[in-house]
Amino acid sequence: MTLKVYLSGEIHTDWRDRIREGAAGLDIAFSGPVTDHAASDDCGVAILGPEPDKFWHDHKGAKLNAIRTRREIAAADIVVVRFGQEYKQWNAAFDAGQAAALGKSLVVLHGPEHAHALKEVDAAALAVAETPAQVVEILRYVLTGQLPAASARAAE
Secondary structure (H helix, E strand, C coil), rough: CCCCEEECCCCCCCCCHHHHHHHCCCCCEEEEECCHHHHHHHHHHHHCCCCCCCHHHHHHHHHHHHHHHHHHHHHCCEEEECCCCCCCCCCHHHHHHHHHCCCCCEEECCCHHHCCHHHHHHHHHHHHECCHHHHHHHHHHHHHHHHHHCCHHHCC
16 A cells, blocks of 8 residues: 655755655655745736735735645645755644644654754654655655664664
């Protein structure tokens, strides 16, 4: 049975690609948000018509993206939420909360510098990882029950 994993959060680094590459060969179907920033921001006005006020422009896009995100999170077995360095990911926090509220298995991914700021989000997670490689090993363990080789753990 294919494991459905939704990859949410920070869109400015290659963390999703690293997880997909590391999980190659595992029976996993990945999904995630639209990571083309302009397309995500402008989907509402592109589909529903222009808005002269930036607030309503963003509002339309946020609502359309929410339809997609809610559907994908509801369909997922595991939701991985990445909080990155450069940008505040308010939607990532929302996605983490939504996943927790739906009883989805939540894995949070962030560096140690965010441990205090994200303590409530981390408390809702079943695992808190610091690297995409750790997420891959979590997914591998969930699917196979196998632990990583000792050399792989030492390299972390």
